[in-house]
Amino acid sequence: MKRYYSEQLLNDINQRIDISDIVSETVKLTRKGNRYWGLCPFHQEKTPSFSVAPDKNLFYCFGCHAGGNIFTYIMKRDGLDFAEAVEVLAGRAGVALELNEGRSKRExxxxxxxxxxxxxxxQFFNQMLCQSTNPLEYIKGRGVNLDTIKQFQLGYALDSWNALEEYLLKKGFDQHYIKLSGLIKRGKTNRYYDLFRNRIIFPIAGYDGRIVGFGGRVMDDSLPKYLNTPETDIYSKRKHLYGLHQARDSIRKENQVFLVEGYMDCIKMHQNGIRNCVATLGTAFTNEQGVLLRRYAEKVVIIYDGDEAGQRETLQAAQVLQEQDxxxxxxTLPAGKDPDxxxxxxGKEEFLHYIQNNKVTYLEFKIDRYINKAQEMNLETQKxxxxxxxxxxxxxxSEIERDYYIKYLAQKLxxxxxxxxxxxxxKKRDILLISKNKTSKYRDNIEYGNYSLExxxxAAMLKDPGVYSRIQDTIGSDFISDPGYRELIPLCSHRGQLQQLIKAEDEKIxxxxxxxxxxxxxIAxxxxxQIDNFISRVSMARAKKLQQILYDKLEILKTEGDFNSIMKFIFEIDTILNETREGGYR
Ligand SMILES: [Zn+2]
Structure with a gap:
């Protein structure tokens, strides 16, 4: 069921909740003028650059540039999705979610x-583990201590066809819901039996610690080695990461997460004090999982097995995460070794040291992987x-980075x-185009009050419709170097529309x-x-750039060109000159 929230409802909630109250729960705020300032909860800092504007009910951090309203704040702070944030805030505001809004009552x-x-x-599984000698010995033999068993609520499913079902029924649970949990399964004779038997149990929690599913591992060589709860109303392995609940504060604090493959690796990392670690749940890494991690950190180190399957999965996960920015x-660990x-x-210190000294960037990994996989190095494989x-x-x-990887690649090949x-x-030089250089992230170059001219x-455009159309009619919006602003401007021609753009779906905007x-x-x-000066400066810069491109192209043609391409070039110049005359600023 698609969740829909009316504008009315969201406004109601927004009006009843003061963002400074929400922020104050975890951040000490000090008032200066009509704003509050505090240490940013989303990045580490010693002097406050996190600001709250109570009159607008907005927040913005001048250090890491996170910004938004109460909904986006709660989402980011507590790692919620939009629906969850609405639910939490509606509860606080005392606003009832109508039946047709959000999840239905039935759901x-x-x-x-x-x-x-x-x-x-x-609880039952955990109890059984603590009472069963062999499984407990097995777990301890794997180096897991009692604290960790408690922290991750590890358990044991008895070697029985319906111990769990009987227990749950006796506890008064309706069989209907036990079925929906996926913990029991219908057999050929239509009788139900326990899904997990004689397995070590790893409960899988959501971000909030509530248990959404289970993984079970055998203690010998029987197959399948791992078994998971099937997809249910509350559990989808695409959307969860093992250990996230235990790891999330630490991930946020370190701004980095270690991604491992197995439950046991994850647990052992935590036990050794490396708490910013989560594990995938035996699937290819998904977009949803990438989005989830992106809420907590900016950096991720993938530590999968060194074997072929592990390396293949690594490349896949790296690509998904890379796309999440x-x-x-x-x-890569020595072959046959896992983090455990x-x-x-x-031990911990040496492992962290090892990570620091041996990790490679995504692109280095990708290059290495292709080179290692090549059967023989010939012209075809090089190309x-x-x-x-x-x-x-x-x-x-950055040009420096490009240069680095070109050297790296050349050396390897x-x-x-x-x-x-x-x-x-x-190819690049054949294209007669003004290249729009991607600008680097805004993160490092703009602090409070230090706004760029752009x-x-x-801001002037959004304040004044006259300025807006003057700029649109002359230089358009191509002058905007930041991709976020470039997306924003076509959606918004006046400041009144800005608030509507602060939505959960697009963090960048x-x-x-x-x-x-x-x-x-x-700003004043x-x-x-000033506006006109800006317009003519942008136009001049463009003309200059165009001139340079034409000049470069001519240089190339001088040495490599034949008669046809030179003629083509002359036509191009002619067209461009005409356009420049007619279009004035273009
Ligand atoms: Zn910040």
Whole structure:
């Protein structure tokens, strides 16, 4: 069922809740003028750059540039999705969610009951583990101590066909909900039996610690080695990460997460004091999981098994995470070793040290992997490998980085650097286009009050419709170098529309919209002379750039060109000159 919340409902909630109250729960705020300031809950800092504007019910951090309203704040702070945030805040505001809004009552009821079943089952499994000598010895033999068993609520499913079902029925649970939990299964004779038998049980919790599903592992070599709760109303392995509940504070604090493959690896990392660690649940890493991690950290280190399957999964996960704009590093352990083994042998400090010294970037990993997989290194494989990483290298923001990877690639392929450079950058020079350089993230260059001219112009545009159309009619919005603002401007031509853009679905736009609200209040009016100066500066810069491109192209043609391409070029110049004359500013 698609969740829908009316504008009316969201406004009601927004009006009844003061953002400074919510923020104050975890952040000490000090009032200065009409704003509050405090240490940002989303990045580590020593001087406050996190600001709250109570009159607008918005927040914005001038350090890490997170910004938004009460809904986005709660989502980010507690790792909730939008529906969950609405639920929590509606509860606080005393606003009732209508039946047709959000989840239906029926769905809520099912969810609640199944969670109760899971909770009781986890307790039962845990009890059984503590009472059963062999499984307990097995777990201890794997180096897991009693504290960890408690913290992760590890358990044991008896070697019986219906011990769990009988227990739950005796506890008064309706068989209907036990079925929905996936913990019992219908057999060929239509009788139900326990899904997990004679297995070590790993309860899987949601971000909030409520148990949504279970994983079970055998203690010998029988198959399947791992078994999971099937997909249920509350559990989808695509959407959960093992250990997230235990790890989330630490992940946020470190701004980094270690991603491992197995339950046991994750548990052992935690037991050894490396708490910013989660495990995938035996599936290919999903987009949903990427989004989930992105809420807590900016950096991730993938530590999967060193075997072929592990390395393949690593590349897949790295690609998904990379697309979420996370900084991805990869650690490859010596073949046959997993984090559990390494920690067992060397302990925490040495392991962290090992990670630090041996992790490689996503792109290094990708290059290495293709090279290691190549059967033999010949012209074809060299070309193929270059092609596979070409777009990654070209997409890099900085020339220094590009240079680094080209050198790296050249060295690994045993090719001359200049050659690889030309191969990577080829085609680019044939395209007569003003390249729009991707700007690096805003993160590092703009602090409080230190707004760029571009931002001041944007603020002026939103404040004054006259300025807005003057700029749109002359230089358009191509002058905006920040991709977030570039997306925002077509959606919003006046400041009144900004609040509507602060929505859960798009963090990038939300952050920019909140920032613009703050800027508009902070800066003085810009006069029209300044605006016109800006317009002519942008136009001049464009003309200059175009000139340079034409000049470069001519240089190339001088040495490589034949008669036809020179004629074509002359036509191009003619067209461009005409456009420039007619379009004035273009
Ligand atoms: Zn911050």
């Amino acid at each position: 809520d009821e099912i969810k609640k009951r199944v969670l109760e079943v899971n909770q009781a089952a986890a 996370l900084k991805v590093d990869v650690l 083994d390494y920690l067992e042998l060397h 193929d490998i270059i092609n596979r990483v070409k777009s990654d290298i070209n997409a890099l923001n 045993g090719l001359e650097q200049g050659l690889v450079y030309r191969e990577i950058r080829a 931002e001041k112009i944007l 939300s952050n920019r919209a909140a920032r613009l609200e703050f800027i508009m209040e902070d 009016e810009i006069d029209l002379v």
